Amino acid sequence: MTADRKLFAGARLRRLRLAQGVTQTRMAADLGVSVSYLNLIERNQRPLTAAFLLKLAATYNLDLRQLTGDDGDAVAAELARVFAEPALAGIEVGRAELAEVAAAAPGVAQALLRLHAALGGAPAAAGPIEAVTEFLLDRRNHFPELDAACEALADELRLASGDTAAAIADRLRVRHGLTVRILPVRTMPDLLRRLDLHARQLQLSELLDAASRTFAVAGQLASLELRGAIDSVAEGSGVTEPATRALIVQSLVNYAAAAIMMPYARFHAACEALGYDVELLQARFGAGFEQVAHRLTTLQRPGLRGVPFFMLRVDRAGNVSKRFSGARSTLAARGGGCPLWTLHAAFDRPGVIQRQLVETEDGAAYLTVTRTVRTYAMPFGQARPEFACLIGCEAAHxxxxxxxxxxxxxRTAATPIGLGCASCRRTACRQRSLPPRGTRLVIDAATRGITPFRFGEQP
Structure with a gap:
């Protein structure tokens, strides 16, 4: 926020206050202002001052970018795409107006985007997986209450042993009466992990590598000792549908497992010292490439913030099975379908890190890093799961x-990519496989361009 720019963010402040479960009277008292003044701020009749913002962040441990950041820009860009539809031709809505809607009425903006999706636009959230992905994107995949609890737990484990997995196994045995057993594949042919409460055992498949075994035992410990904090975060999601709620809880258990293996402050310090080198971070924390990539998306602690990464995991067919992001952007939320991205070329060079500077249709540039990952060992002759994992951030970061x-x-030329042919309006792409949704297909028997699909606006 520049010195000569007044910040009006009343709607965002009100959402943050409600998310904290705090009344106007309580917040005004906490911040040392009058209720009437706070009310004027929430109604955008008074700007937020620097002193007010600092007090707010210190009192409620908030990320100031939730008030001053550009999250609304990504939503405004999505709205601009909706209003560019041929059916809305003649209705002039400027980017500034759309940004105002995104900032002042985010619920209305999301409703418009969802309605557009339901009527044939971008894919709508259709089930528990999509709903959980949206929840994580909304929270920037950062849960400070879990990080704090996991750091304290990790410190206790370090006092017990320098071997994290051994320390966790010992704690599970002593405090919870659970023994960790590694079982042969013939005993658990279709399972990687099983909690057998009758035998008081956490049973892990021999197919799991060391990092995956540590992750499994850390997740079990988190589900036992941090269940209150996990349930509290899940409750705050507002989700009541059973399958979605269960998936949110499982996602938070996984988050906690990674946070135990890679405690926030130590991991952040290592990232800064090592230049965010994923493979060196793997070696330092005994984690897998995918585990480190996921953890990189969570570094949003005020005062100790890391690079705002996003992460995708895809298979050879282009199906996105994981999507996490520390910053809201169209590419993070909907990217993955463009064949020009090295995300898909990673399978040609297994285990090799590939970097690429890309540019999306809105002009945003990103540096992305891709490598294939192996989930677990497989017996000879069986189909081996293959995935590519990508992390990326805006080039400015x-x-x-x-x-x-x-x-x-x-100055480096960036590869122009899109969100997928059905959503991309680049006209000169040699890789195009179908025309953009909502356009008119142009057929000219006399010519053949670099793509078989020429398109124009609907009449």
Missing amino acids: ARPLVYASGLDLE
Whole structure:
């Protein structure tokens, strides 16, 4: 926020207050202002001052970017795409007006986007997985209450042993009466993990590597000792549908497992010191590539913030099975369907890290890093699961990364990519496989362009 710019963010402040479960009277008392003044701020009749913002962040441990950041820009960009539909031709709605809707009435903006999706636009959230992904994106995949609890737990474990997995196994045995057993694949042919309460055993398959075994026992410990904090976060989601709620809880258990293996402050310090080198971070924390990539998306602690990464995991067919992000952007929320992205070329060079500077249709540039990952061992002759894992951030945030070494982020030509052919309006793409949704297909028997699909606006 520049010194000469007044910040009006009443709607965002009100949402944050309600999310905290705090009344106007209570917040006014906490911040040392009058209720009438706070009311004027929430009604956008008074701007937020720097002193007010600092007091607010310190009192409620908030991320100021929730008030001053550009999350609304991504929503405004999505709205601009909706209002560019041929059916709305002639209705002039400027980007500034859309940004105002996104900031002042985010619920209305999301309703418009969902309605557009339901009527044939971008894919709508259709089930528990999509709903949980949206929940994590909304929270920027950052849960400070869980991180704090996991750091305290990790400190206790370090006092017990330098081997995290051994320390967790010992704690499970002593405090919870659970023994960790590694079982042969013939005993658990279709399971990787099983909690057998009758035998008081946490049973793990021998197919899991060391990092995955540590993750499994850390998740079990979190589900036992941090259940109150996990349930509290899940309750705050407002989700009541059983399957979605259960999936949110499982996602939070996984978050806690990673936070125990890679405690926030120590992990953040290592990231800064190592230039966010994923493979070095793997070695330091005894984690897998995918585990580190996921953890990188969570570094949003005020005063100790990391690079705002997003992460995707896809298979050879392009199905996105994981999507996490520390920053709201169209690419993070909907990307993954463009064949020009090295996300899909990773399978050609298994285990090799590939970097790429890409640019989306709205002009935003990102540095992305991709590598294939192996989930677990497989017996000979059986189909082996294959996935590619990608992390990325806006080019403006990429300078601290070892992966930016030797790149001129301002002058290097970026690969133009889209969200997928059905959503992309780039006219000269040689890789195009179908015309964009909502356009008119143009057929010209006399010519053949670089793509078989020429398109124009609907009449």
